[in-house]
Structure formats: structure tokens, C-alpha cells
Amino acid sequence: MTGTFVGMPVFPKAAREAVGDSQLRRNLAHATGTIRAKRAAVVGEVEEWEELRLAGAAIKENVLLHLDEHLVRLEESLTKAGATVHWASDAEEACRIVGDIAAAHDATEVVKVKSMATQEIGLNEALAARGIDAWETDLAELIVQLGDDLSSHILVPAIHRNRAEIREIFASAMGEVGRPAPDDLTDEPARLAEAARLHLREKFLRAKVGVSGANFAVAETGSLVVVESEGNGRMCLTLPEVLVSVVGIEKILPTWDDLDVFLQLLPRSATGERMNPYTSVWSGVTPDDGPQEVHVVLLDNGRTRALADEVGRQALRCIRCSACLNVCPVYERTGGHAYGSVYPGPIGAILNPLLKGVGHDDQTDSLPYASTLCGACFEACPVRIDIPSVLVELRSQVVDAHRGGVPKPEAVAMKAAGATLASGRRLGLAERLAGTGIRLARRVGARPWTQARDLPDPPAESFRAWWRRTGGDER
Amino acid sequence: MSTREEILGRVRQAIGDTPRPTAEVPRGYRGVGEGLDRSAVLARFVERVEDYRATVTRCRAAEVAEVLAAAVTGRSVVVPPGLPWPVPGSVDDTGQSAAELDAIDAVVSAAALGIAETGTVVLDHGPGQGRRALTLVPDLHVCVLGAAQVVAGVPQAVARLDPASPQTWISGPSATSDIELDRVEGVHGPRTLHVVLVDDL
Amino acid sequence: MVTCINDALFPDTGRNVVRLLRRLGVEVDFPQAQTCCGQPMVNTGYLDEAVPVLRSFVRAFEGYDAVVTPSGSCAGSARHQHDLVARRSGDEGLRAASRETSQRVYELSEFLVDVLGVEDVGAYFPHRVTYHPTCHSLRMLAVGDRPLRLLRHVRGIDLTDLPGANECCGFGGTFAMKNSDTSVAMGSDKARHVRETGAEVLVAGDRSCLTHVGGLLSRQRAGVRVMHLADVLAQTEPSKVVAS
Numbered sequence: 001m002t003g004t005f006v007g008m009p010v011f012p013k014a015a016r017e018a019v020g021d022s023q024l025r026r027n028l029a030h031a032t033g034t035i036r037a038k039r040a041a042v043v044g045e046v047e048e049w050e051e052l053r054l055a056g057a058a059i060k061e062n063v064l065l066h067l068d069e070h071l072v073r074l075e076e077s078l079t080k081a082g083a084t085v086h087w088a089s090d091a092e093e094a095c096r097i098v099g100d101i102a103a104a105h106d107a108t109e110v111v112k113v114k115s116m117a118t119q120e121i122g123l124n125e126a127l128a129a130r131g132i133d134a135w136e137t138d139l140a141e142l143i144v145q146l147g148d149d150l151s152s153h154i155l156v157p158a159i160h161r162n163r164a165e166i167r168e169i170f171a172s173a174m175g176e177v178g179r180p181a182p183d184d185l186t187d188e189p190a191r192l193a194e195a196a197r198l199h200l201r202e203k204f205l206r207a208k209v210g211v212s213g214a215n216f217a218v219a220e221t222g223s224l225v226v227v228e229s230e231g232n233g234r235m236c237l238t239l240p241e242v243l244v245s246v247v248g249i250e251k252i253l254p255t256w257d258d259l260d261v262f263l264q265l266l267p268r269s270a271t272g273e274r275m276n277p278y279t280s281v282w283s284g285v286t287p288d289d290g291p292q293e294v295h296v297v298l299l300d301n302g303r304t305r306a307l308a309d310e311v312g313r314q315a316l317r318c319i320r321c322s323a324c325l326n327v328c329p330v331y332e333r334t335g336g337h338a339y340g341s342v343y344p345g346p347i348g349a350i351l352n353p354l355l356k357g358v359g360h361d362d363q364t365d366s367l368p369y370a371s372t373l374c375g376a377c378f379e380a381c382p383v384r385i386d387i388p389s390v391l392v393e394l395r396s397q398v399v400d401a402h403r404g405g406v407p408k409p410e411a412v413a414m415k416a417a418g419a420t421l422a423s424g425r426r427l428g429l430a431e432r433l434a435g436t437g438i439r440l441a442r443r444v445g446a447r448p449w450t451q452a453r454d455l456p457d458p459p460a461e462s463f464r465a466w467w468r469r470t471g472g473d474e475r
Numbered sequence: 476m477s478t479r480e481e482i483l484g485r486v487r488q489a490i491g492d493t494p495r496p497t498a499e500v501p502r503g504y505r506g507v508g509e510g511l512d513r514s515a516v517l518a519r520f521v522e523r524v525e526d527y528r529a530t531v532t533r534c535r536a537a538e539v540a541e542v543l544a545a546a547v548t549g550r551s552v553v554v555p556p557g558l559p560w561p562v563p564g565s566v567d568d569t570g571q572s573a574a575e576l577d578a579i580d581a582v583v584s585a586a587a588l589g590i591a592e593t594g595t596v597v598l599d600h601g602p603g604q605g606r607r608a609l610t611l612v613p614d615l616h617v618c619v620l621g622a623a624q625v626v627a628g629v630p631q632a633v634a635r636l637d638p639a640s641p642q643t644w645i646s647g648p649s650a651t652s653d654i655e656l657d658r659v660e661g662v663h664g665p666r667t668l669h670v671v672l673v674d675d676l
Numbered sequence: 677m678v679t680c681i682n683d684a685l686f687p688d689t690g691r692n693v694v695r696l697l698r699r700l701g702v703e704v705d706f707p708q709a710q711t712c713c714g715q716p717m718v719n720t721g722y723l724d725e726a727v728p729v730l731r732s733f734v735r736a737f738e739g740y741d742a743v744v745t746p747s748g749s750c751a752g753s754a755r756h757q758h759d760l761v762a763r764r765s766g767d768e769g770l771r772a773a774s775r776e777t778s779q780r781v782y783e784l785s786e787f788l789v790d791v792l793g794v795e796d797v798g799a800y801f802p803h804r805v806t807y808h809p810t811c812h813s814l815r816m817l818a819v820g821d822r823p824l825r826l827l828r829h830v831r832g833i834d835l836t837d838l839p840g841a842n843e844c845c846g847f848g849g850t851f852a853m854k855n856s857d858t859s860v861a862m863g864s865d866k867a868r869h870v871r872e873t874g875a876e877v878l879v880a881g882d883r884s885c886l887t888h889v890g891g892l893l894s895r896q897r898a899g900v901r902v903m904h905l906a907d908v909l910a911q912t913e914p915s916k917v918v919a920s
């Protein structure tokens with residue numbers, strides 16, 4: 001019942017529509033402004049924040065450079081703790097594994113903890129095709145699912161919706177899939193949250209199979225960690241008899257002690273809280289407590305492709321906090337849908353091309369250009385992913401992927417510019433035409449520029465010409 | 476070849492023959508908060524738990540039973556095995572189903588430790604803390620912890636905890652910011668959290 | 677390094693840099709072989725095309741004590757992107773030369789404050805001014821409050837804070853063309869903040885960002901003009917005011 005990103009237009013086209021949507025602009029400006037202020041306040045009170053960022057980056061970097069060893073160790077620890085470990089190369093294989101487990105228990109429904117990995121692989125749609133309902137239980141995911149909508153933010157997928165829209169969605173859609181919203185539902189956030197509590201409780205109480213992701217997987221101990229706020233995660237991880245967790249292979253931390261960095265970095269960067277309301281930790285099966293059948297699906301789905309990219313590899317450090325989205329001036333104006341992926345914003349602009357590869361489709365190739373390279377994302381990133389540098393690297397990969405064919409006008413222009421700028425003399429000649437160029441641009445073209453911006457008056461002579469004439473002497 | 480071998484093979488190929496130095500992880504952050512005196516640690520813990528709109532009651536060991544009785548008065552209440560304090564009118568955890576727990580108003584539990592910096596209580600589901608569902612489904616959670624169990628920060632907590640048992644880290648009542656990033660307390664987990672801090676325990 | 681945009685479109689800014697530095701006793705030269713830092717190509721993904729530009733850059737500035745540029749973006753490009761281009765060339769000699777050159781590159785406010793050790797450059801500018809710290813000055817070079825310290829010492833100036841100052845103006849090089857709708861949306865918000873200050877002049881350390889925001893302000897007939905930091909710092913007594 002959720003929409004699909006397949007067939008999304010290239011970023012500039014999708015963004016054009018988004019920046020013209022006044023309600024979206026207002027909703028996003030309000031929400032990102034709120035979260036930015038919260039994050040700044042709680043990050044500001046941690047004196048050792050920079051050191052935590054360095055530690056977080058170093059731990060993750062070490063994991064990536066030794067990922068094979070850590071994966072084998074994680075598998076051992078999980079197995080010893082009573083979990084069954086599965087490996088999935090791609091989305092299709094992962095969905096099949098989860099579907100088979102549900103089918104083996106004759107489940108016609110599963111309850112889901114919010115999870116980027118399961119969104120990435122399109123698990124809900126795959127389960128639906130096998131006649132299994134997947135109920136999203138995170139409030140924002142519920143809003144998206146009931147609204148037959150698409151997620152637009154990693155942490156707050158319904159960030160593009162305001163309270164009035166959410167009330168409408170609950171009032172009209174809850175009754176179709178379970179307990180209807182109360183007749184007197186208002187748009188107060190507390191009343192909306194209560195409606196979600198009532199609607200989902202019957203699903204939690206009867207569910208046989210729970211599906212989750214994991215924020216962290218500790219190789220040493222086989223501990224999986226889920227960080228959440230509402231308690232829907234605890235419900236899904238605790239009440240069902242069977243639990244399946246789909247975990248990207250980059251989610252590993254080497255040792256239990258390493259968590260002390262990430263349980264400080266993540267909540268402050270994500271929701272702007274000192275600590276999120278609930279963090280659940282479990283290792284395999286605990287006798288007489290929680291699910292007695294525990295599965296873990298280790299997912300590649302392009303991660304090894306990203307790992308092979310020496311510059312882009314650092315994107316795999318990402319802990320999905322969304323801080324980069326919240327500080328991104330582009331994201332704030334376009335929202336998440338324009339990125340055409342479950343991973344929007346600056347991290348999405350690098351992660352999607354890294355996971356899928358460039359040069360295959362224009363939509364993915366447009367993402368590395370969806371940034372002004374302002375650097376706000378790098379500054380906010382708790383694991384110091386240098387997103388601007390990766391964007392620049394990916395732009396060069398996009399350009400290189402198209403070399404050899406019929407060059408685009410841009411490529412011709414860049415080649416000409418490169419040749420002109422290789423010599424001061426040639427540039428000097430070109431500059432004599434610059435005034436004419438500007439006048440021409442005003443008259444006939446450069447529409448992307450001149451549609452909203454005036455061009456400056458061309459100078460009488462270039463700096464170069466002035467210097468040659470005067471030697472820089474004003475008298 | 477199995478998928479496992481394929482993925483491990485791709486990982487090795489991706490990393491290639493490049494040297495794999497292990498970067499030094501700076502750990503200076505672990506000393507932070509060590510210098511605080513105990514009364515400051517406890518005061519910070521109380522302030523930060525309350526900041527999440529949870530209730531905190533400070534009392535002495537001799538007063539715990541009385542505080543608990545008042546906290547759950549008029550409600551049905553369940554207690555885990557091994558809870559060291561009597562709770563009047565409580566039923567024991569006899570392995571009730573989730574639906575049965577849903578009909579109970581409150582739960583009283585002990586805790587493994589508290590974290591001052593973040594206002595967090597951590598359950599490791601040992602004696603007095605019960606299985607995970609017990610402290611999840613009832614709408615009021617009363618959690619008792621001794622002052623000596625409160626540590627300064629997250630690093631001290633992680634160092635003390637044993638990941639062999641499951642854990643639940645709790646920072647205030649359940650909450651959401653999913654509607655316009657406006658924080659609302661009370662969603663699926665207990666909507667009321669009451670922390671009882673016992674000064675001489 | 678006057679930068680390609682100042683050379684072709686804003687020669688007055690280049691002249692003001694020369695005037696300012698000479699006033700402070702610096703011996704200034706303009707090597708005619710200089711062209712561009714290569715950033716337009718690098719940021720659009722054309723690394724091969726940037727290689728000859730880098731070669732020319734390294735050659736042009738050989739032998740100078742300091743390469744001063746009135747642009748955070750171009751200085752940032754030299755320090756943070758030239759190695760990328762040099763690596764692409766596969767030419768180790770170019771790589772070494774480029775590293776050596778980029779260490780001598782200073783953004784104007786860095787050069788004034790860190791190298792010359794001055795904050796009061798003897799400027800006079802009796803106007804209401806607001807300052808936009810451009811992204812590359814702020815986050816790539818971390819020039820911090822150096823430009824503001826310089827402006828605060830300008831006599832007669834009425835300097836007012838810009839709301840949301842640290843947020844990008846939306847220029848972003850070819851972003852302004854490729855994603856012009858988003859670029860304009862960002863720039864409009866920046867222009868609105870500028871108007872809120874009641875300033876008559878918007879000052880920044882990068883002509884490229886100023887062309888974008890200034891183009892919007894001009895189209896809106898906002899009554900705010902844009903000036904480079906150097907244009908303000910070069911102004912002295914009323915009798916010597918130079919038209920910008």
C-alpha cells in the first residue's frame with residue numbers, strides 16, 4: 001500500500017515541483033528549524049563532542065577495513081547466542097528469506113520496527129505479494145503507510161506532513177486496516193499519538209512475527225541494538241514469538257565497549273535528545289523472555305560496491321541519524337521525495353550512487369549534483385563523513401561514465417574552458433569577448449540564471465587588461 | 476558458492492590488497508564526568524530524568540515500601556520475581572500473555588543502573604527486573620534504583636553492563652517527535668515513568 | 677590570484693585588493709600567466725579538464741612568498757581540491773609542486789589577520805552593512821570571524837548581524853544553473869534576511885556568491901548593493917572614495 005520511488009524524475013525536475021509547494025516548504029522549514037535548534041543545544045553541552053566524532057569515525061573505519069573478519073565473528077557470536085544467521089546478496093534474496101520465515105509460521109501479517117534496510121529492499125511490497133501484511137508501527141511510518149505516501153526523511157519519514165494532514169489520514173484510513181481513529185480526533189499531536197497507540201495495540205498483541213533492522217550489531221557479543229522513541233520497537237522485539245532482523249553488513253561495531261561512543265553520538269545527532277526514550281539490546285534467544293526464534297539477515301545489496309570505492313567508502317560509516325538532512329539547505333527546500341530514494345538528503349546524494357553505481361540511470365546520476373557543496377552536512381555528521389568530497393568524487397565518476405560517447409554541451413563547454421584557462425594569454429583574448437558574452441546572455445539565453453537574477457554590467461576592461469595598461473599603478 | 480562466500484569474497488575484493496592499518500581510537504572521552512562528586516551526579520540524574528517529564532521521588536530505604544504503595548494506589552499492579560520490596564495488592568509475574576499484561580495498569584521493577592548525564596535507567600532484566608514484556612505493556616512503570624547504582628555517563632554504564640543478558644535503556648516515558656518535530660510523551664511504551672531513587676541503597 | 681570571475685567581471689575588486697595591500701606595505705604583483713583555480717571544472721566533475729588549469733596555476737605562482745586571493749572558494753579549491761586534480765594527472769611532479777603552491781595560498785582576510793597581523797586596515801566606510809560568511813570561507817577554510825574583525829575596525833561603519841548568516845546562499849557554482857529553482861529558492865531566503873537587516877550594503881568574501889544574491893536583490897529592486905570585503909576595506913577618507 002505504500003508508493004514507490006521507481007520511475008522518479010531527475011533531481012532538478014522533482015525539486016522544481018517541490019520548491020513550488022508552499023505547504024511543503026512551510027512544513028519543512030518549521031520541522032528542520034526545530035530539530036536543528038534541539039541538536040545544537042544538546043551537542044553544545046558535550047565538551048568532548050569532537051573527540052567522540054573522531055572516535056566514531058575511527059571505529060567505523062576500522063570495521064570497514066576489516067569487514068570480512070568482523071562479519072565472520074558476528075556470525076559466530078550470533079549463532080552461539082541461539083540466532084539463525086542468513087546472508088542476502090540483494091533485495092530480492094533478503095525479501096525471500098524474510099517471506100519464507102513468515103510463511104513457515106503461517107503468518108499472514110508481521111509487525112515492523114522502523115528500519116531503513118527493510119525499506120531499502122522493498123520488504124513490505126515483497127511480503128504483500130505473498131499475501132503477508134507488513135504493519136509499520138513507528139508513528140511516522142504509519143502516517144506514510146496509511147497515506148499511501150512515500151518516506152521523505154530517514155528519521156521522520158512524514159516530516160513533509162503537518163498535523164492537519166495527519167489527522168485527515170488517520171481519520172480516513174485507520175478503519176480500513178484495523179481499529180478506526182476516534183470520531184472526535186483532533187489535530188493535537190497528543191491526540192494523534194493516542195490514536196496510533198490504540199490502533200496499533202491490537203496488532204502488537206496478536207502478532208506472531210516481528211521484523212526489525214538494527215542500529216548496531218556487536219561482532220564480539222552478537223548483540224543487536226535498536227534505538228527508538230515510542231516503544232513500538234520494544235513491542236515488536238519482545239512480544240512476537242519469531243523475530244527477523246535485517247541488518248546491513250556495515251552496521252557492525254567490533255566490541256561491546258565501542259557502543260559507548262555511538263550511544264552518545266546517535267541520539268544527540270538524530271532527535272536532538274540527550275538520550276532517546278528506549279534502546280533495546282539483545283543477543284540471540286533469551287530463555288523465557290521475548291522471541292524464542294531469532295533470525296538475522298546480513299544484507300549486502302550494493303554495500304560491497306560502495307566499499308570498493310576508496311573515496312566513497314566512508315559513506316558506510318553512516319549511522320542514519322539524519323543530522324545532514326536537517327542542516328542541508330537544499331533538503332530544507334526540496335524535501336526528501338525529490339531525491340527519489342528512501343535515502344534522501346546529502347547522505348542519499350552519495351549513498352544511492354555508491355550502492356547502485358553511476359552511469360546507468362539519469363536519476364541516480366543527478367543526485368551528486370543536488371548540492372551546493374556548502375559543507376553543513378560534513379560539519380554536522382557525527383562520524384565525520386566528508387560528504388562534499390564524496391560528492392565531488394562521484395561527479396567525476398558520472399562525467400567519466402559518459403566519456404567516449406557523443407559529448408553533451410556541458411562537456412564541450414568544460415573542455416573549451418579547460419583549454420582557455422590553461423593559458424593566461426588565451427584567457428586574456430577570451431575576456432575581450434566577455435562583455436559581448438554578458439550582453440548576449442542577457443538578450444538570448446542563460447535563462448536558468450536570468451529567470452530570477454539580474455546579471456551585472458560588464459566592465460569596460462578586465463583586471464588583466466588594466467594591469468597590463470597600468471602595471472597596477474593608479475596614479 | 477553460497478551467498479555467504481560470495482559476500483565475503485566481494486568484501487575482500489573491495490578492500491583489496493591495500494594495507495589495513497587499524498586506526499587509533501581516541502578514548503579520552505571516557506574520563507569525562509569521573510571528577511564529579513556523588514551529590515552532583517545524583518542531582519544531575521534527577522534533573523535529567525525530570526527533564527523527560529518523568530516523575531522522580533527520592534527517599535530512604537526504609538521508606539520505599541510506603542512510596543511504592545502510594546505510587547500504585549488504586550491500580551492493578553504486577554511485580555517481577557525477586558523484587559526486594561513489597562507492593563500491596565500486586566500480582567506476581569506468572570508468565571501472563573501480552574493481552575493479560577495489557578489489562579494490568581502498573582508494574583514495579585528494580586533496575587541495573589542509572590546514568591546521570593542522560594537521565595537514563597537501564598534494565599538488564601535480572602532479579603527484580605523481570606522479563607522485557609513485563610515493564611513494557613502496563614501503562615505505568617515504577618522503577619526503583621539505589622543511589623550507588625547511578626553512574627556519571629554513558630561510558631561508565633557500558634563498561635558495567637554485561638551484554639550477555641538483554642537490556643532496555645529507558646529515558647523518560649515513551650515519546651514521539653514524528654508530528655512536526657513536536658515532542659509528545661506517551662505512545663506505545665508506558666506513558667508514565669516514575670523513578671524512585673533510594674539515597675542509602 | 678585575482679580569480680577568473682573578478683578578472684573578467686569585477687576588476688574593481690581586484691584593483692581594491694591591490695590598493696589595500698599596497699597601502700599596508702605589501703609588494704604586489706599580478707603574474708599574467710594566471711587564469712583560474714579550476715574549481716568550476718572540479719566541482720562539475722571534469723577532472724581531466726582541470727589538469728591543464730592546475731599546471732598553469734602552479735607555473736604562474738612559482739616563486740612568490742604568498743598567493744593572496746579575494747575568494748574563500750578559490751583558496752579552498754587550491755588547498756582542498758588541487759591534490760585531487762594532481763592525483764588524477766598521474767604526474768607526481770605536478771602533485772608535489774601543487775602541494776607546495778597550495779600551502780602559500782591565503783584568502784584575503786587570512787592574509788591580513790594571520791600574516792600581516794592587522795585588523796585595523798585604516799578603512800573608512802560610513803554605511804549600514806551586513807556580512808554574509810560564504811560557505812567555503814566558513815567551513816572549508818575556517819576563517820572564523822576574521823572578516824568581521826576587519827569590518828569592526830572600519831571607521832564609520834554600521835555593522836549589523838545577518839539572520840541565518842551561516843546558511844548557504846544557494847550559488848554553488850554550476851548548481852546555480854543545473855538546479856536553478858532550488859538555487860533561487862535558497863537565494864531568495866538569503867535576500868529576505870538581508871533586507872530584514874535594513875542594511876544598504878551586503879558584504880562577503882566571494883564575488884561568486886555575491887553575483888547570485890546581488891542578482892536577486894537587484895531583480896527585486898531591493899535597494900541593497902553588494903560589495904566584496906576588499907571593496908570596503910580599500911575605502912579610506914571621503915575624498916579618496918573609489919566608485920565600485
